[in-house]
Amino acid sequence: MAKRLEIFVVLLLIGSIALAFFYNTKSPSAFNPHFERRVISLDLPEEDEGIGGVIAADLNNDHKMDFVITKPGYLGAWENSGKKIWSVKADIQITKQSEYNGLPGWHAPGVQVGDIDADNVAEVLFLTTNSYLCILDGRNGVIKHSIELRSPEGTERWEHLVLSNFRGAGDHDLLLQATEDDSYRMGRYIAAFSWESLMGELPVPLWERDDFIACAHSGARVADLNGDGKDEVLGGSVISPEGKKMFQIPLEGHIDAITVKDIRPDIPGLEVLALEEGGGWNPFKGTTKLTYYLNRIYDRILGTGNRIFLYNQEQLIWMADYRNKEPQNSAVGDFIPMNDGLEIWCRSRYSTHQKPFTFDGEGNLLSRYKMNGVAPDGWTNRGVEEISAIHWDGSGKQLCAAKERHKAGNIAIFDPIKGTFHVLIGAKADRIYVADVQGDWREELIALCGNQLHIYVNLEPNPNSSHESLWSQNWYRRNKMTWNYYAP
Numbered sequence: 001m002a003k004r005l006e007i008f009v010v011l012l013l014i015g016s017i018a019l020a021f022f023y024n025t026k027s028p029s030a031f032n033p034h035f036e037r038r039v040i041s042l043d044l045p046e047e048d049e050g051i052g053g054v055i056a057a058d059l060n061n062d063h064k065m066d067f068v069i070t071k072p073g074y075l076g077a078w079e080n081s082g083k084k085i086w087s088v089k090a091d092i093q094i095t096k097q098s099e100y101n102g103l104p105g106w107h108a109p110g111v112q113v114g115d116i117d118a119d120n121v122a123e124v125l126f127l128t129t130n131s132y133l134c135i136l137d138g139r140n141g142v143i144k145h146s147i148e149l150r151s152p153e154g155t156e157r158w159e160h161l162v163l164s165n166f167r168g169a170g171d172h173d174l175l176l177q178a179t180e181d182d183s184y185r186m187g188r189y190i191a192a193f194s195w196e197s198l199m200g201e202l203p204v205p206l207w208e209r210d211d212f213i214a215c216a217h218s219g220a221r222v223a224d225l226n227g228d229g230k231d232e233v234l235g236g237s238v239i240s241p242e243g244k245k246m247f248q249i250p251l252e253g254h255i256d257a258i259t260v261k262d263i264r265p266d267i268p269g270l271e272v273l274a275l276e277e278g279g280g281w282n283p284f285k286g287t288t289k290l291t292y293y294l295n296r297i298y299d300r301i302l303g304t305g306n307r308i309f310l311y312n313q314e315q316l317i318w319m320a321d322y323r324n325k326e327p328q329n330s331a332v333g334d335f336i337p338m339n340d341g342l343e344i345w346c347r348s349r350y351s352t353h354q355k356p357f358t359f360d361g362e363g364n365l366l367s368r369y370k371m372n373g374v375a376p377d378g379w380t381n382r383g384v385e386e387i388s389a390i391h392w393d394g395s396g397k398q399l400c401a402a403k404e405r406h407k408a409g410n411i412a413i414f415d416p417i418k419g420t421f422h423v424l425i426g427a428k429a430d431r432i433y434v435a436d437v438q439g440d441w442r443e444e445l446i447a448l449c450g451n452q453l454h455i456y457v458n459l460e461p462n463p464n465s466s467h468e469s470l471w472s473q474n475w476y477r478r479n480k481m482t483w484n485y486y487a488p
């Protein structure tokens with residue numbers, strides 16, 4: 001009997017080792033080599049503390065996407081071809097973590113580009129640390145207009161700006177947002193301005209609010225949710241173009257990230273996805289940092305809150321969680337084209353050994369896996385960051401782009417549902433950004449690596465070359481101009 005038990009234990013051990021071996025086997029030969037790297041040489045200030053970022057926008061009206069890069073005290077512009085157009089020194093409002101330093105937060109570019117004054121020339125707009133709104137001519141960086149803007153009582157200054165369309169007359173309005181001057185700063189102050197008012201002596205807002213339910217780490221997003229040609233302001237509350245509260249989610253914790261897309265094509269308009277951190281039953285009462293962290297520890301051990309909300313301007317469509325685990329970051333895209341609606345990837349909280357989980361557009365769990373089990377050998381065990389859905393191959397099936405977390409690291413494109421890595425690029429990327437800059441509707445993977453901008457272009461044939469440009473979509477333009485580390 002003892003001998004049989006021994007044999008059983010040995011077999012069990014061999015089985016476990018074999019299982020562990022197969023679980024950890026990755027196939028590096030699966031990486032797709034068919035891409036090219038375009039390099040744009042930059043002359044940015046050297047220092048990089050995670051402040052400032054990059055956007056693509058057409059500065060010179062040739063219908064090609066150019067680049068604006070921001071750093072503390074600096075903005076620079078490069079043509080699509082890589083030729084430098086201009087740079088200026090300015091105390092642009094860009095920050096580290098927004099909850100302690102104000103908006104727009106880690107890696108946020110803090111800049112908007114568009115024809116705000118309807119003269120068929122693109123302007124570059126930004127806020128300064130001394131409370132000015134600056135408007136530059138996009139073609140040459142020459143200052144066109146600047147005006148001091150008073151911010152609401154209890155705030156330091158306006159910190160976040162979004163070119164918007166609140167009156168239905170085009171992108172000629174501006175949303176401003178400020179955090180409260182507090183130990184944990186939340187951007188509950190918002191105001192909308194018309195460009196005509198901003199060009200005047202004493203700008204008067206179209207409307208303003210002091211009760212916006214903001215994302216804790218990034219600025220407000222705007223998009224035309226209901227397709228009436230006017231933008232709504234998106235947070236835990238949805239604010240109408242006229243400044244009225246349309247809907248609010250039953251949030252208990254705070255919001256870590258917000259995404260807007262047509263996640264459910266069966267429901268008219270766009271849908272908003274918000275990720276909650278904390279919430280549920282908080283046994284430790286009070287609002288001090290200590291009670292905040294004690295409740296967070298309780299949440300993590302026993303699991304409450306940490307929900308995912310899908311909603312629009314009218315209703316909560318669903319609310320879901322995966323065992324109350326903190327979703328932390330999300331990427332939303334058509335990761336399984338044969339399934340209706342978009343799919344949702346969540347990074348999970350873990351600081352090392354991330355365990356992502358995914359949902360379908362109806363809130364059903366699709367998959368979960370360990371990042372260490374799927375990432376290529378040598379990838380940091382801190383996992384991925386700056387995760388964006390990407391139309392990489394033009395098939396309609398989206399993948400995710402990401403970089404190594406917490407380092408100037410390698411970048412990759414992976415299938416978020418299974419975790420399979422498709423493209424692996426050795427790099428020292430400080431930021432990554434996904435956008436169609438080749439004008440072929442597919443998206444390129446753009447990496448800011450020290451004093452170079454790398455643009456990775458897929459060389460495989462484009463199966464849908466006549467597809468409408470993603471830039472024609474209101475939400476895409478807004479999204480690509482208003483992003484940060486937590487909300488790429």
Ligand SMILES: [Ca+2]
Binds near residue numbers: 058059061063066080
């Ligand atoms: Ca251009």
Ligand SMILES: [Ca+2]
Binds near residue numbers: 115116119120121
């Ligand atoms: Ca203009």
Ligand SMILES: [Ca+2]
Binds near residue numbers: 228
């Ligand atoms: Ca609307």
Ligand SMILES: [Ca+2]
Binds near residue numbers: 263264269270271
């Ligand atoms: Ca929809």
